[in-house]
Amino acid sequence: MNIIAPKGTKDILGDEVYTWQKIEEGVARVCKLFSIEEIRTPIFEHTELFSRGVGEATDVVQKEMYTFVTKGEKSLTLKPEGTAGVVRAYLEHGLYVNKQPSKFYYVAPNFRYEQPQSGRYRQFHQFGVEYFGSASPACDAEVISVADMLIKNLGIKNTTLYLNTLGGSGCRKKYNEALVGYLRQSYDRLCPTCKSRFEKNPLRVLDCKEGACQPIIDKAPSTLDTLGPECRNHFEQLQEILTAMGIEFKINTKIVRGLDYYTRTVFEFVTDNIHGSIGGGGRYDGLVSLLGGAQTPAAGFAMGIERLCLALLSQNINIAEKPKCDIYIGAIGGKGFLESQKLVHGLRQKGLTAESDIISRSVKAQMKYADKLGAKYSVIIGDDEIVSGKVKIKNMSTSETGEIDINEIFGFIKSKDV
RNA sequence: GUGGGUAUGGCGCAGUUGGUUAGCGCAUCAGAUUGUGGCUCUGGGGGUCGUGGGUUCGAGUCCCAUUACCCACCCCA
Numbered sequence: 373m374n375i376i377a378p379k380g381t382k383d384i385l386g387d388e389v390y391t392w393q394k395i396e397e398g399v400a401r402v403c404k405l406f407s408i409e410e411i412r413t414p415i416f417e418h419t420e421l422f423s424r425g426v427g428e429a430t431d432v433v434q435k436e437m438y439t440f441v442t443k444g445e446k447s448l449t450l451k452p453e454g455t456a457g458v459v460r461a462y463l464e465h466g467l468y469v470n471k472q473p474s475k476f477y478y479v480a481p482n483f484r485y486e487q488p489q490s491g492r493y494r495q496f497h498q499f500g501v502e503y504f505g506s507a508s509p510a511c512d513a514e515v516i517s518v519a520d521m522l523i524k525n526l527g528i529k530n531t532t533l534y535l536n537t538l539g540g541s542g543c544r545k546k547y548n549e550a551l552v553g554y555l556r557q558s559y560d561r562l563c564p565t566c567k568s569r570f571e572k573n574p575l576r577v578l579d580c581k582e583g584a585c586q587p588i589i590d591k592a593p594s595t596l597d598t599l600g601p602e603c604r605n606h607f608e609q610l611q612e613i614l615t616a617m618g619i620e621f622k623i624n625t626k627i628v629r630g631l632d633y634y635t636r637t638v639f640e641f642v643t644d645n646i647h648g649s650i651g652g653g654g655r656y657d658g659l660v661s662l663l664g665g666a667q668t669p670a671a672g673f674a675m676g677i678e679r680l681c682l683a684l685l686s687q688n689i690n691i692a693e694k695p696k697c698d699i700y701i702g703a704i705g706g707k708g709f710l711e712s713q714k715l716v717h718g719l720r721q722k723g724l725t726a727e728s729d730i731i732s733r734s735v736k737a738q739m740k741y742a743d744k745l746g747a748k749y750s751v752i753i754g755d756d757e758i759v760s761g762k763v764k765i766k767n768m769s770t771s772e773t774g775e776i777d778i779n780e781i782f783g784f785i786k787s788k789d790v
Numbered sequence: 791g792u793g794g795g796u797a798u799g800g801c802g803c804a805g806u807u808g809g810u811u812a813g814c815g816c817a818u819c820a821g822a823u824u825g826u827g828g829c830u831c832u833g834g835g836g837g838u839c840g841u842g843g844g845u846u847c848g849a850g851u852c853c854c855a856u857u858a859c860c861c862a863c864c865c866c867a
Contacts, residue, residue, distance in 0.1 A: 376858075431865055453867085482867080487791085489861060498867060565864075579865085630866055648866055676867030704825055737820085739827035752826060768827070 380486070380494025388681065390692035395526065395680055399479055399499050402522050406514070408475040408501060413457035415481065419447040425456035425663055427632025429572055436484040450483035453631065454500040454674055455656070456663070462504060463665045473505035479677065491647055491682050500674035501653075504660065507669035509610035512637045512655055513617065515671045519641060519651055520619050522675070526691065528683045530644040534624040535614075537607040537636050538575075539599050541658065544635070547598040548574060558588045578626045594625040606636055627652075633659040637671065643679075645686045651675030698724040698785055700742035700768075702735060704754035711753050715781070722782055742768065749785060753778075 377383060384392060403410070423433050438450040451457055458476055461467070467474055479499045488494060501518050503511050516533065523531055538544055551574050555562070562570065562577070563585050569576040578589055599607065614621055621639075629638045629652065638654035653673025660668035684691065699719065703712035712728045719726040727745055729738045735752060742750045751763040757778065765784060766773045776784055 379859080436865085484866075486865070487863090488859090489863095492866075496867060500867095576865095647862090651867065674867060679867055700827095702826070708825095734820090735826050737827095741827085743827040747827090750826080754825060756825085764826090766826080771827090 378494070380488040380492075382493065387690075387692045387694070390694055391681055391684065391690075392677065394691040394693065395499075395677060396479055398522055398525050399477070402518060402525060403477045403501070405521075406475065406518055408477045408518070411458055411461060411476040411478055412480070413451075413454075413461050413478070416448045416450050417457055417460065419449040421456050421460055421663070422449055422452060425459065425633065425659060426453060430630055430632055432484060432630065436486055438483045438485055451480075452482055452484045454478055454480060454482065454498050455502060455631075455633070455659070455672055458500075458502045458672075459660055459663050459665075459670075462502075463660065463663060468504065468665075468668065473503055473511065475501070475503050477501045489647075491676070491679050493678060497677040498674040499651075499677060500672060502670065502672035504668055504670045506671075507657065509606050509637075510613055511669070512606075512610050512671050513613040513619075515653065515673055516614065516621075516639060517617055517619060519653070519673050519675060523641060523650070523680075526680065526684065527687075527689045528643060528650075528680070529687055531650070531683075532642050533619065533621040534627050534640045534642060535611070535621045536595065536623065536625055536627040536638050537599065537603060538595055538628075538634055538638055538654075539603045540635055543595075543598050543600045543603050547593070547595050550593045550598055551575070551577075554591075554593055555588070561585075561588060575628050576630075578628050589626070596625060603636055610637060629654060633662070639673070641675070643683045646679055646682055648679070650679040650683055694746065695725065697727050697742075697745040697747040698749065698789070699726050699781065700738070700745060700747040700750040701726060701728045702738040702742070702750060702752040703729055704735060704752060707758055708752075708754040711758055711778075715753070715778070719782055719785075724782065724785060748788075751781065 400410075419437070419439050422437065426433050428434075432452050437452050439447060440449075441447055458478065462474070462476075477500065479497065481495050481497050483495055485494060486492060499522070501515060503515055520533065539547060552570070555570055555574060555577060559567065559570065561584065563580065566577045566580050566585055569580075577585070578592065580586075580589060596604075596607075611621070624640075627638050627640055629640075633656040634654040635657045636655045638652070640649040640652035642649045651673055653671070655669070655671040657667075657669045660666070660670055701712045701716050701719075703709040709729070709732075716726045716728040727742070727747065729741070733741070738752075739750065747768050750766045750768055751757075753763060757763050761778055762775050763778055763781070764773045764775055765781065
């Protein structure tokens with residue numbers, strides 16, 4: 373065996389598949405409660421969509437994109453995040469005429485060329501939600517409440533919602549000036565990476581975990597200090613609504629986010645024992661117009677499916693449900709085999725999960741297999757049964773057996789299945 | 791890009807100061823008086839010990855190189 377899965381990718385198998393299925397079901401169920409429509413966009417897009425949308429200066433665009441050139445010499449990129457593609461589709465199909473606000477969700481793979489580690493993959497999957505058309509803090513609150521509900525429905529505990537506001541473009545500019553002014557005084561004491569951040573995107577300095585930078589960061593001006601009255605009002609109302617909804621949060625002025633398109637509200641869901649966050653998002657009022665549409669307020673978030681799985685695992689929460697087989701039809705001899713095939717197929721057509729022997733094994737081996745399948749009932753069909761038209765049906769967990777007509781198998785299983 | 795750890799049958803591991811045909815548990819398959827599972831017992835199959843060099847009479851075990859994976863920094867989901 374010499375070909376293995378590429379670095380940063382992984383196969384999802386066994387119980388983990390059932391966990392994923394449950395998460396996906398949970399996503400669909402929650403989104404239905406909010407009337408959020410599913411949207412499925414391509415896995416790759418024109419590179420320009422991301423370089424413009426996500427931001428030329430971000431790490432994601434600068435060094436983490438899977439970009440390739442087609443035979444037609446066009447540059448395409450595997451999507452590194454979900455929002456840009458949804459905005460593109462929203463504009464391309466004029467989805468804004470349907471209704472306002474319009475809400476979309478997706479569960480899709482994303483790709484980033486990074487060093488993999490715990491909870492971080494090169495191909496990872498996100499559940500994301502995007503709202504278009506509402507500038508109200510009620511929209512921010514609703515978006516947050518979607519994420520909150522999913523987390524709570526899955527049973528994940530010890531999760532903290534961190535909330536911050538970056539302000540609108542005006543406040544953000546003012547804040548940048550204030551921050552740059554402040555950081556310049558302490559420039560010499562900043563770590564090397566922060567020095568380069570200072571030049572490119574000063575906001576990022578707040579994200580630094582370097583010990584030496586902490587005292588500087590702690591005393592840095594807060595985004596809250598430079599908020600204009602409208603942005604301040606927006607932020608306060610958002611808090612009011614969340615409180616009314618019973619959703620707890622903590623203000624954390626160091627939450628900055630790595631994608632350039634955020635304005636005003638930003639938030640992250642952080643869970644104990646999980647590196648990074650399990651989800652995050654915010655408002656992005658400038659993105660739709662940046663990508664060529666009319667000025668459109670918007671907000672959204674994304675959660676990492678792998679991180680949700682990690683959280684479930686670390687909290688010993690098992691939501692996986694392995695489907696069980698309703699009945700196993702064993703066979704002896706050629707005639708029995710034919711009859712078993714006829715029966716299994718018939719039962720499947722009627723909607724039962726039925727299994728039979730297709731590798732000609734002994735009855736004993738067949739029963740072992742039935743046991744591994746978790747079959748609820750089993751019958752064996754041989755010459756005697758064909759002659760009499762009756763079979764012994766066995767309850768695999770209690771070992772009770774009863775005799776019934778072959779034609780009554782379906783009715784029998786149905787009568788037990790309530 | 792930087793640092794640390796690990797690489798032995800499908801999975802999880804043991805392999806003592808280098809020595810005879812490389813073991814164990816789980817899984818898998820087959821049997822245990824011939825048409826019935828879960829427990830137990832017996833047996834079978836499956837590994838060129840990550841790869842390439844080197845030291846040695848002899849290396850899974852020592853040395854060098856290389857690759858992969860894991861973890862952490864960075865950044866994010």
